Amino acid sequence: MADTISNTGLNEVGSVLRDLEKYGQSPWLDFIQRSFTEDGSLSKLVEEDGLRGVTSNPAIFEKAIGHGTEYDPQIRKLLEGEGLSPGELYEHLAIDDIRSACAVLDPVFEKTKGLDGYVSLEVSPYLAFDAHGTITEARRLWKAVGRPNLMIKIPGTVEGTGAIREAIADGINVNVTLLFSLDAYKAVLEAYISGLEARVARGEEISRISSVASFFVSRIDAKIDAEIDRRVAAGDPEAEALKAIRGKVAIANAKMAYQYYLEVRNSPRWKALAEKGANPQRLLWASTGTKDKAYSDVLYVEELIGPETVNTIPPATFDAYRDHGKSRASLTENVDQARHVMAEAERLGLGLDGITAKLVKDGCAAFSVSFDTLLTAVATKREAVLGDRLLRVSADLPPDLRDDVAAAEKDWSHSGGLRRIWKKDPSVWTNGPEAGWLNWLTVVQDRLWHIEELEVLARDVRSRGFKDILLLGMGGSSLGPEVLAETFGKREGWPKLHVLDSTDPQQVTAFEKAIDPKNTLFIVASKSGGTLEPNILFAHFWQVAGQALGKKPGDSFIAITDPGSHMQKVAEENGFWRIFYGDPKIGGRYSVLSNFGLVPAAASGIDVRKLLTVTRLMVESCDGSAPPSANPGAVLGLILGHAAHCFNRDKVTILASEGIASLGAWLEQLIAESTGKKGLGLIPIDEEELGTPDVYGTDRVFVDLLLGDDVPDSRLGALRAAGAPVVTIRLADKAQIGQAFFLFEFATAVAGAVLGIDPFDQPDVEFSKLETRKLTSAYAETGSLPPETPFAKDGPLSFYADAKNTEASGNKGDAVSILKALFDRVKPGDYVGLLAYIRRDQQTRDWAQSVRMELRDALKVATAAEFGPRFLHSTGQAYKGGPDSGVFLQVTATDAADVPVPGHGFSFSVVKAAQARGDFEVLAARGRRALRVHIDGPLEDGLKALETAIHKALAGA
Known part of the structure; x- marks a missing residue:
């Protein structure tokens, strides 16, 4: 099909397309493009071919906006300010095109007194089965365009029909699209009439309201003919009867619709409205490009010419009809033969009702796919124009994960998952209380206000x-x-x-x-x-x-x-x-x-204004209008979710440039507390120094956070080559830290949906709080915490555990044997958590880092080094509620000095001890492999002794 229309083929009197007007039919063009309007081509068609209207749809806009560069200057100008989401950006572009076309056709509108001269703009195809969403968007677009010769295209679905009635009652011109069956047409004609009657009942005028019902033609023949050919090839005994109606059903179907139109046109009910100035809802023949090359390329124009109708013609057919079309009053010819064709189609069991129902669904789906493609192109252009104003997300994935994520993007596109998130629809997750926790989606704009x-x-x-x-x-x-x-x-x-x-x-x-x-x-x-x-x-x-x-x-x-x-x-x-x-x-x-x-x-x-303004660009990038494949938050979330859910890569290993290194601790809480529950989840691994491929299993996803021109660690190349997934997130400068916050919030919500959990609750954190409260209450009442006895002591180190973990320690009395027994329980795919309830300063952090790296290299598993009690409100949720793959060594110590808590019957040391004990009790209750070692005496000496024992235990493992 041609993408533009030529202006050749004019005869001495003018274009043959003008002949259609003699028979009461208006030729409209199924095409819109900015350059076509701006260079005068559209105006020339109006003047020379008698063009009387323009229709658009997502597929047309996808071709116009998604390809080439003619829209790029406006995109750059629109994004010079505060930015727009892909959907908002598309609307700005589309509305400008629609307004320009409306201006060209305005003389036709005035000359025909509102019968013709219309330009159609479609509501989002995503809303085809959403009555409330459709009428809401119809009203918004009608107001945004603000032209009397605009028509809002609404699909003729069951849900759309209700919206059509409301739109007509509101005084909005409507082009009903995707009509295939007589029953569907009857329903939308009723919606039009009842909408007009509602206005009359309110005393409102109806003479300037117009509507067309777009009845699709060639697609029906494509489906019916394919079934006929299949049955004929299979030797169907009715082969001759089948062949006799091949290529005739679509036109017969359209003629039956027109006969119904005439019947209603002559009814007393309609005449009452006509007396008040009502315009008829004309039938518009759509999908009139010939798909079967055995047929005439102007078949669906020549055979459907009749009074008070419209034919919206695609560019190639427009040119063909101008070149060799023949006009006659064909629509009312051979009506009895058309009835016979329809009766034969039913007798032969061609399933027209099923085909038309499927065509509606397929048409909505096809427009949704086109809209996705369009918005993906707009999002890509938007990202290119924003350049360094937006952080960048890229991924190197092994083929199996890459293919899985690509399939997931299509699934999410089909299900509208991202749009449902923005609508705060809890069914994205567990259909529980999630909707009550989603105001983080809009908080950036709220705070800017x-x-x-x-x-x-x-x-x-x-x-x-x-x-x-x-x-x-x-x-x-x-x-x-x-x-x-x-x-x-x-x-x-x-x-x-x-x-x-x-x-x-x-x-x-x-x-x-x-x-x-x-x-x-x-x-x-x-x-x-x-x-x-x-x-x-x-x-x-x-x-x-x-x-x-x-x-x-x-x-x-x-x-x-x-x-x-x-x-x-x-x-x-x-x-x-x-x-x-x-x-x-x-x-x-x-x-x-x-x-x-x-x-x-x-x-x-x-500068919080700057921080939020910069962050808003990422909020817009993750908007529901950005299809999954072009939505950075969705892409990241699907990678993390599917890596864990389908490939057991649940250890999210975070690397970060020095300037943004602290982001890792925040990510630990976000990811672990959000996803670690019901035995599922992602385990974030922060600050674990990068190693060579031989120290890693197949349970990792690496997230590399880079700032400015920082280069990735060279060892990541070897990990990629070994098949490890690597996601790179590059911030142009520190001001984009807010973008990183929102990106990961959105990604975590998406990953939670993949895992099938509620990413907004934290049930196991609450259990730890409860256990702590019991212990501090006991202290306040008795002046001491409940007594406990170590199952073993070795120098400054005392060991504690529940009965099951004590038994697993082998009942040995020395630290090396006890620690070796713990490490022997570590399996491939596990991780080791070092949970230190000691002061957190550079010295203790260095100690924890040294120990964890030795554990990682010796056991070849992920390691986490956490300080209590802060991790209780962070990774503690995943350690208790997530997958049972953690092996934990809790470290406590006798404090060198204590600080009382004013107004309470306990001190900070007591609180910390209660938190550690409560934490361990919940770990034990969850059946986790865990050991607690308590240091008596100077902390530094005790940590050295523990590190030495760990070293020896690993050497003997």
Whole structure:
């Protein structure tokens, strides 16, 4: 089919296409393209061929916008500002084309008094079976285009029919598309008439409303003829009768529709509307390009010419008809013969009803595929124009995973999974409470709408001269701000942001010494206000600040909490300087782009307006209008989900450039707490130094986070060659950290859907909290924690476990044998978690890193080095609720010094001990392979002794 129309073939009097007007038929063009309108070609068809309308559909726009470069200048201009999603970008382009075509056809519209001169724009084909979505979009597009000679195309599905009636009642011109059967046509004609009657009943005018019913033709013959040919080839006894109606059913079907139109046209009901100025809903013959080369290329034009009809002609057929078409009043010819053809089709069992029903579904699906292709092209152009304004996601996948992900992208496209996420449809996951946790999807735009309150805070903080900010929180309330603090560093002229998320008394004391409480802004961050750690940290630093200031320090405190929480009450009672509210419909680990991340960012001098504006580009990239293959969040989520679900590659190994290295700890919480449940999930592995292929199994996916021009570790090439999946995410600069936040939030939600779990709950975190609460309550009542006895002691090391794990240790008394027994339980595909309830500083982090790398190289499994209690609100969920592939060594120690918690009957050491014991009890209850080793005496000496024992145990393993 030609993509453009020639202007040759005019006879002396003009184009033969003008002959159609003599028979009451209007020729419309099934084609639109910007250059065709701008260069005068469309106008020439109107003047010389008598063209009286234009139709468009997703396939036409896909050819127009998706190919070539003529739309690129406008795309660049549109994206110079704040950016648009692929869907919004497409609409801007399409609406401009529609408006331009409307302008060309406006004289026809005026001359025919609104009978012709229309340009059609289709509602999204994704909405074909969604009545509410269709009418909502029809109203929006009608208003957006704002031209009286616009027609909104609505599919003639059962759901579409209801929307058609509403649209007509609203005064919207409608082109009903994808009609194949007489019954469907009857339904839409009824919808048109009843829509007009609704307006009349309200006293509204109906004379300027127009509608056409697009009855598809050639596709019916293509299906029927194929069935006839099959049966004839198979030796059907009715072969001659079958051959007699080959190529005739589609035209006969159309003629029957026209006969019904005439019947209704002459009914008293219609005449009553006509007296009030109503325009008839004309039949429009669509799909009139000939598909069988045995037939005339103008068959479906020549045989369907009649009064009060339209033929929307594709470009090649338009040229052909101009060249050799013959016009006659064919539509009312041989009507009895047409009835005979229809009766024969039924007698011969050709299944016309089934075919037309399938054609509707196939047509909707085909338009959806075209729309996907179009939006993919727009998304690709958008990404190219944005360039370094957008972080880049690329993937090197082994063939089996690559093919699996490609198939998943098609499945998600077919099911509309991404659009359903944006509609907050819980059926994407478990059809449970997920819809109540999805406001993170829109929080970036929401915060931009309220950006002034954050900018006012920033100015006020600076004017008050604070030197430090100390944020007190846990999990999502602390890990996000920690990334921002470490990524952007201290800003010149602004206070330094410190983040404390530990109950270790040494760590609490270290942070207290690092600040000047007289010049510190304290931020207490707690969504529920009932989380133990921020509450006791607040109690301590409230006392510290009060002693330093010599008064109640409320004007040095800010609370970030959900409305109506216990923390709000505390803040109000204590006269906090400010209270900022979170969104109850955003979980903690998805909250970094809400006030929980933005308040400390703004207070420490980070330009939050810029951060959010840059981040919005990624939100738009992950929009539901971006098809799965062109949606970076979907692509990443499908890779992670399918790698784990289908190939047992569930260890997400995170590598990161130094400038954004802290992102890994935030990702640990997001991925582990979201997906690790019901025995399923992804296990994030952060800060594990990259090794050679021989130290890895087949359970890894590597995610390489690169900043600026940083080059990937050369060892990744060897891993790729060995068949390991590698996803590379490159940030042009640190300002794109917000894009990374949203990218992974969206990807994690998609991965959760692949795994079939609710990615927004954390049931096993709650169990750990419950166990901790039991122990601290016991201490408050008795003055001590419940007694416990080690099953073995070796120097400064004491070993504890439940009965099952004690038995598995072999009942040996020395540390090396006990540790060897634990490591002997490690199997290929497992991971080892080192869970250290000790102070977290550079020295202890170096120790943990050294131990984990030795474990990784010796056992050839993934390793995680975590510090308690912060990991309880992070990876702790996956360790307990995820796959039973973890082997855990918990490390506790007797603290060199303790710090009491003001107003409570326990100290920070007691809380930390209770948290460690509660954590181990839940691990044991889940049947996990676990061992606890407690260090008595100096921590440094005990860690050396433990490391030596681990080394010897591995040497003997």
